[in-house]
Amino acid sequence: MGFGKIIQSFKMSMKSILGNKGRSALTMLGIVIGVASVIILTGIGGGATKSISDSMSEMGTKLITVNMMRQRGSTRTIELEDIQEFEEENPDLVSGMSPYISSSVTAKFGTENFSTTIDACDSSYSEVRQSAAKLESGRFIADTDVKNRSYICIVGSYIKNEFYGGLDPIGETIKLNGRKFTIVGVYEESEDSTESSGDNKVTIPYTTAMRFLKQSYISTYYLNASTEEMVEPAVDALTAFITKKLGTDEGFRVSSVAEMLETLDEMTATMTTMLAGIAAISLVVGGIGIMNIMTVTVSERTREIGIRKAIGARTTDILMQFLIESVVLSAMGGIVGIIFGIAACAGAGNVLGMETVVQTNMVFMSFAFSIFIGVFFGIAPARRAAKLHPIEALRSE
Amino acid sequence: MIRLEGITKTYHMGEGYLHALDGIDLYIKEHEFVSIIGPSGSGKSTLMNMIGCLDVPTSGRYWIDGVETSKMRDNELADIRNKKLGFIFQQYNLLTKLSALENVELPLIYRGISASKRRRMAEEALERVGLGDKMYHKPTELSGGQQQRVSIARALSSHPSLILADEPTGALDSKSGVEIMQMLHDLHEDGNTIIIITHDLGIAKQAERIVTIRDGKITSDLDNRNDMATAENVNAGAKKADLDADLKKEGEV
Ligand SMILES: Nc1ncnc2c1ncn2[C@@H]1O[C@H](COP(=O)(O)OP(=O)(O)OP(=O)(O)O)[C@@H](O)[C@H]1O
Ligand SMILES: [Mg+2]
Numbered sequence: 056m057g058f059g060k061i062i063q064s065f066k067m068s069m070k071s072i073l074g075n076k077g078r079s080a081l082t083m084l085g086i087v088i089g090v091a092s093v094i095i096l097t098g099i100g101g102g103a104t105k106s107i108s109d110s111m112s113e114m115g116t117k118l119i120t121v122n123m124m125r126q127r128g129s130t131r132t133i134e135l136e137d138i139q140e141f142e143e144e145n146p147d148l149v150s151g152m153s154p155y156i157s158s159s160v161t162a163k164f165g166t167e168n169f170s171t172t173i174d175a176c177d178s179s180y181s182e183v184r185q186s187a188a189k190l191e192s193g194r195f196i197a198d199t200d201v202k203n204r205s206y207i208c209i210v211g212s213y214i215k216n217e218f219y220g221g222l223d224p225i226g227e228t229i230k231l232n233g234r235k236f237t238i239v240g241v242y243e244e245s246e247d248s249t250e251s252s253g254d255n256k257v258t259i260p261y262t263t264a265m266r267f268l269k270q271s272y273i274s275t276y277y278l279n280a281s282t283e284e285m286v287e288p289a290v291d292a293l294t295a296f297i298t299k300k301l302g303t304d305e306g307f308r309v310s311s312v313a314e315m316l317e318t319l320d321e322m323t324a325t326m327t328t329m330l331a332g333i334a335a336i337s338l339v340v341g342g343i344g345i346m347n348i349m350t351v352t353v354s355e356r357t358r359e360i361g362i363r364k365a366i367g368a369r370t371t372d373i374l375m376q377f378l379i380e381s382v383v384l385s386a387m388g389g390i391v392g393i394i395f396g397i398a399a400c401a402g403a404g405n406v407l408g409m410e411t412v413v414q415t416n417m418v419f420m421s422f423a424f425s426i427f428i429g430v431f432f433g434i435a436p437a438r439r440a441a442k443l444h445p446i447e448a449l450r451s452e
Numbered sequence: 453m454i455r456l457e458g459i460t461k462t463y464h465m466g467e468g469y470l471h472a473l474d475g476i477d478l479y480i481k482e483h484e485f486v487s488i489i490g491p492s493g494s495g496k497s498t499l500m501n502m503i504g505c506l507d508v509p510t511s512g513r514y515w516i517d518g519v520e521t522s523k524m525r526d527n528e529l530a531d532i533r534n535k536k537l538g539f540i541f542q543q544y545n546l547l548t549k550l551s552a553l554e555n556v557e558l559p560l561i562y563r564g565i566s567a568s569k570r571r572r573m574a575e576e577a578l579e580r581v582g583l584g585d586k587m588y589h590k591p592t593e594l595s596g597g598q599q600q601r602v603s604i605a606r607a608l609s610s611h612p613s614l615i616l617a618d619e620p621t622g623a624l625d626s627k628s629g630v631e632i633m634q635m636l637h638d639l640h641e642d643g644n645t646i647i648i649i650t651h652d653l654g655i656a657k658q659a660e661r662i663v664t665i666r667d668g669k670i671t672s673d674l675d676n677r678n679d680m681a682t683a684e685n686v687n688a689g690a691k692k693a694d695l696d697a698d699l700k701k702e703g704e705v
Contacts, residue, residue, distance in 0.1 A: 063561050070549055362545045365506060366559040366606065367534020369527045445506045449545065 060372060061379070068380035071352070072387070082348040083388035085341025086425050090392025091399060093334035093421040094413060097327050098400040101412035104323040111319070114312050115184060116283055119149070119290055121276040121297070122308045131301055138276050141296050148289040151279040153180040156264045162257065163230040164218040171214070172256045173231065175264030176277075177201045183279040188253075193225045193240030196260050204262040209240035212248045213255040231257065234267060286313045331417060335424065341388065342428035349381045349436035360440050361448025374441035381433025382426055389425030393418055453482045453645055454503060454614065459512035461498050461668075472498040473509070474668035480647065482613075485640045487659035488649045495668040496649045497618055503647065504537055504616050505529045517613060534562050538607025542619035544599040546591040552578060552602045553587040559610045570609075577605040581635060597628030604635055615639060617648045621655060633658060 072079045123133055135154055142152045156175035161168055174180075178198050193209065200207055208229065215224050224238045236259065246252035265271065278293070280286040290309050298304045353360070360373055397418075400411040461473040472495045480486055490496050501507040502514065505521055508529075513522045516536060521529065538559075539545075546555045556577050560570035578587050581601040591599050600620060607615050617636065621629035633655060640646050648659060656662050657676065664672040 059564065059567060060561060074549060358545075359547055362547060363558070363562075364530065365504070365533060365539055365545070367530050367562045369530045369562070371527075372562055446501055449506075449541075 061375065064372075064376040064379045065383065067376055068383045071356075071380060072384060078348065079384060079387075082344055082384055083341075083391060085344040086338060086385050086388025086428065087341075087392040087395060089334055089336075089338030089341045090389050090421045090425055091396040092337060093331055093417055094393060094396025095399045095403070095411075096330040096334055097414040097417040098396070098411040099403065099409065100323065100326050100330055101414050102404075102410035104319060104326075105412050106410050108316055108319055111312055111316055115279075116313055116316070117280040117286060118184060119278040119280055119286065119293065119309065119311045121278065121293065122310070123272075123274045124306050124308070132272065133297055133300060133307065135273060135276075137297075137300055138278075141293060142278070145289070145292060146281075148281060148285050148292055149278045150281045151179045151183045153177045153183045153277050154261045154273040155180070155275040155277055156261055156268070156270060156273060157275075158264070158268055160232045160257075162214075163233075164214075167218070169217075169250065169255075171231075173208075173264065174256060174258045175261040175268075176258065177261055180258075180277070183277045188242040188245040191241045191243045192223055193238070195240055196258065200260045201262050204266055205260060206234060206236045206263060206267075207239045207259070208236040209242060209258040210238055211242050211254040211256040212244040213250060213252065214257070215241050216248050217250075229257070231259075232267070280311070283313065286311045290314065327414065327417070331420070334421070338421070338424055338428055341425075342385070342432035345381050345384055345429060346432035346436060348384075349377060349433055350439070352380070353377060353436045353440040356440075357443060357448045357451040360443050361445050361451065364443070364445035365449060370441045373443075374437045377437035377440045378430065378433050381437065382429035385425045385429030385433075386422075389422045392425070393422060453484070453517065454478075454480045455515045456502070457513045459499075459502055459509045459514060461495075461502065461507070462510045471668045473502065476502075476512070476665075476668070476670060478663065478670065478673075480645065482645055483640075483643055485636075485646045485658075485660045486648070486663060487656040487661070488647065488663045488665060489651065489653070489656045490665035490671075492651075494665050496665055498668075499665060500616055500618050500647070500649050503614075504539060505532045530562075534559055534610065536613045538610065538612035538615045540600070540603050540607050540615065540617035540620045542622040544591070544596075544603045544623075546599055546602055546606075548591050551588045551590055552583060552594065552605075555591070555602055556606045556609045559606060563610060574605070574609050577609040578602070580608065581605045595628070596624050597631055600624060600628070600632050601635065604632070604639075608639070612644075614645045614647065617646065619649055619651070621650070621652065629655075 121138065138152055138154075142149055153176045156173075158173050158175075159170060160173055162171045176196070178196050178201060181195050188211070190209070191212070195209060196207070199205070208231070210224065210229065214229070215221065218224070218229075219227065224241065227238050228235045229238060230236070236257070242254070242256075244254055246254050248254045259267075261273065265273070278289070280289045290311050294304070294309045297307055297309070301307070363373060397413055400413050403409045404411045456476050456478040459473055459476040460471060463470040463472055474495075476499060488496055488499065498507070502509055505516070505524075509522060513520060515521070516532060519532075521532060524532070547558070550558070553571070553574055556574040557570050560573055565573070575584070575587065578584055581604050583598060583601055583605065586594060586598065591602065594602065600623075615636075620636070621632050624632060636646055636648065637658070648655070650656050660675070660677045662672075662674045662676050663670055
């Protein structure tokens, strides 16, 4: 089977495919739909994953979170001093730590009441949480504020726009749960400055919050790993540290954004495989369609096969001719499917505003799979053609 | 050139057997022009398929150019057909989707000849049959006679040792038939070995040797070289009456 013969078989199959355009198109349809749906489904999946992982990355890939669950009857609790001790002992692992309290409060401005969220933290919070909104004006919480439990706050752009007419509110006061707070800073707009957005927030010193919200216990700490590579060792060391202090490895959780991203990646991989698997079923169905048509083609062209055999075509020549035809069909279906799939992903992105990310590896894999389908389902009809007896084939009409 | 010894071909027909060929012994030398005649169903085409390596005998032995083919496998037979034989069929058997040139190139493709060389060979063959100006025509755009000439060109293109023609003029009007026969004569003159199967005595007479077959057996084998003029001479052999009767039955004398 020389190269020249393969070229010739390819030309012949193109002739026969183009000579019967309608039928060829219908035959390819299954493969087109299969490949297009692999690309669209994984593209949508990829888009969803990307937007989740983007917003997770925004939180900072070096961020480590410690959550303490309230333990009834436990003899020992983890206090701020413990976490500070860990921070001091492990300067190579972590740089920066902030306790964190979050609560919903009623704010009062003049006679108007509205609900807002308070973040309570200490002065290093803005470094620990890279995602924390930037200041538009004023200052952040200072160490003295924490020490003195000052009633100061930093407000979001919603509050500035809604109650101070967009003017700089620094030095003004706002009432939270009946207590007067002095505004020392304003955040830049991070979302769209509406009541339901992240711009409706107030940040205060955690010491103030503990007194003011009557909390004696801090359940959340944010730590900043010194580098991204240190995230994992820091999580491990911190877990060991707390376990040792508590005498148990229950009742707390140390997690990192990096770890969540990893989990997300695993989930994405599983989901992608599943979607691809479902789409592969339609590829297999497309393959059965090809087998059908090739079987019909072989019986229609029995006489042609007889003629070719009479003038000296070997079994392999006939086999290759029909195999190449079915592979060309499935490959063409694959290419059309790829074009459709990518166009549909772009369309979903533009028209539906849905984020899609075409998975390049899926494009190649589905193309390779459609070629495999062409071979797999083409082999039986091609063998049937190759095995025909020349005389019987010549006699057929 | 070719030698058949005790060739039989038997078909199972329900309970019984049908001996399409029943002990054929035949020797044909190089450069001979032989015609095979006989009534319908006598086994002519079966014999031609046997000689053409399209079919294998039930028993007997067959040599072509000194090589025994009786026990060859399919691919070896395909190679023999490709290299040593050229077929001309009653129904032309051209591929309708291909141009004349592509049809003539086909055996050369299977022989593995390079594109430029096989194109040259195919063009030569088509020019030889007088179709140099119709190379890019599809068979459907050609007359019957022209189609048969394409199929002669196809048979010629690979320079076979033996040209086999089964009723080559059967589907043609008499004028085209004469042209085709002239072409075969020319090929014979050029040194080709030709076997032609026919019902038509007039055509059979044009050969150097006439083999008559009946019920799968050779019933006469006449040398026609010295006197090619009359039907009487063709029939001068032992089975004259039979042959006359056969030919009358066919209604083609
Ligand atoms: N595949 C087959 N199965 C059964 N019988 C067959 C088969 N092929 C041929 N025969 C029989 O063998 C005999 C010889 O057939 P063959 O085709 O050789 O005749 P022929 O001389 O070429 O006739 P014609 O002049 O009509 O073409 C016939 O009786 C035919 O019915
Ligand atoms: Mg016949």
